[in-house]
Amino acid sequence: KAGVTQTPRYLIKTRGQQVTLSCSPISGHRSVSWYQQTPGQGLQFLFEYFSETQRNKGNFPGRFSGRQFSNSRSEMNVSTLELGDSALYLCASSEGQLATEAFFGQGTRLTVV
Amino acid sequence: EDQVTQSPEALRLQEGESSSLNCSYTVSGLRGLFWYRQDPGKGPEFLFTLYSAGEEKEKERLKATLTKKESFLHITAPKPEDSATYLCAVRARRGGSQGNLIFGKGTKLSVKP
Numbered sequence: 001k002a003g004v005t006q007t008p009r010y011l012i013k014t015r016g017q018q019v020t021l022s023c024s025p026i027s028g029h030r031s032v033s034w035y036q037q038t039p040g041q042g043l044q045f046l047f048e049y050f051s052e053t054q055r056n057k058g059n060f061p062g063r064f065s066g067r068q069f070s071n072s073r074s075e076m077n078v079s080t081l082e083l084g085d086s087a088l089y090l091c092a093s094s095e096g097q098l099a100t101e102a103f104f105g106q107g108t109r110l111t112v113v
Numbered sequence: 114e115d116q117v118t119q120s121p122e123a124l125r126l127q128e129g130e131s132s133s134l135n136c137s138y139t140v141s142g143l144r145g146l147f148w149y150r151q152d153p154g155k156g157p158e159f160l161f162t163l164y165s166a167g168e169e170k171e172k173e174r175l176k177a178t179l180t181k182k183e184s185f186l187h188i189t190a191p192k193p194e195d196s197a198t199y200l201c202a203v204r205a206r207r208g209g210s211q212g213n214l215i216f217g218k219g220t221k222l223s224v225k226p
Contacts, residue, residue, distance in 0.1 A: 004156075033213060043157075043200070043216040056212045090156050092214070100145035100164075100204055102214060104156035 002027065004093045004105035012111045018079040021108045023091030025072050031055075031094040032074040033102060034066060038087045046089075049074055050096070081112045115140045115205050119217035126191055126224050134186040134199055134220045142206030146184050147214065148177050149200040157200055191224045198222070 005024040013019050025032050034046040045058040049068035066076040078085055088109050092102035118137045126132055138146065145164055149157035161170040163179040170177045174195065176187040186199055198221045202214040 006156075035214075035216075042218045043202075043214075045213040045215070048212055058213065088154075101147070101159060101162050103159055104149075106156045107154075109154070 004091055004103055006089075006091050006105035006108050008108060009106065010109045010111075012113060013081050014113055015081055015083060017081050018077065019081060019110060021076045021078075021089055021091075021110075023074045023076070023093075023105060025074070025091075025093030026103060029093040029095050029103075030072050031096055032068055032072065033092045033094070034074070034076050035090045035092065036060070036087045037090055037107070043090070046076070078110075083112050086110060086112045115203070115215050117201055117203055117215050117217035119199075119201050119220050121220060122218065123221045124223070126188075126222070128192055128224055128226050129190045131187070131189045131191070133188070134201075134222070136184040136186070136201030136217055137182060138184070138201075138203050139182075140203045140205045140215070144204040144206045146179055147202045147204075148175075148184070148186055149202065151198045151200055151219070160199075188222070191222075193224045193226050196222055196224045 007022045031050045033048040035043045037043045048056040052068045063079045068074045088107045090107045091105045094102045116139050120135045145162050148160040151157045161177040166181045168179050174189050178185045198219040200219045202216045
């Protein structure tokens with residue numbers, strides 16, 4: 001069974017640009033969550049999608065948004081990039097909305113210059 | 114407020130020297146407590162889920178235990194390949210963080226041959 005796939009693995013963007021990250025969950029999993037990981041803050045929750053609906057959202061500005069498609073694939077968008085957005089963005093896949101275990105992808109390393 | 118605290122931040126062991134990592138948590142009803150292993154530049158790898166106090170799970174040299182306030186990850190006779198950052202996370206049953214994983218900052222384990 002294939003794991004969680006995130007693309008691209010690495011990105012370099014300039015301040016003010018926008019970026020879209022993609023996540024394909026494990027086959028059969030319907031819940032996708034996104035996390036930001038930085039050395040100072042650790043892993044912080046961005047948002048969770050289930051059946052194309054955002055179910056939960058963390059404390060991030062509106063520049064961070066996401067969506068989920070009917071095939072459960074998800075995208076995350078960050079607009080007007082800031083230097084502080086440089087981080088490892090991780091996607092986690094779960095079977096259902098209240099399923100406990102979450103399985104992570106390898107992440108997308110975003111560097112904002 | 115739901116939160117997770119891990120200690121120590123870093124741990125250096127000699128090969129074969131057993132030890133334990135600690136995860137203290139405060140959560141509005143525990144849905145599950147999770148241990149992950151993360152290697153540099155990669156996504157967290159799922160290790161264990163614990164649901165209720167008294168529960169134990171084992172995998173090779175690792176054993177996870179759970180009480181009402183904390184969890185321990187015991188490492189028996191570690192090898193250099195066990196070197197990684199170990200992350201603890203919880204899911205709450207109730208409250209604003211219901212559904213998402215709340216992570217500790219992790220314990221960075223180094224095992225020297």
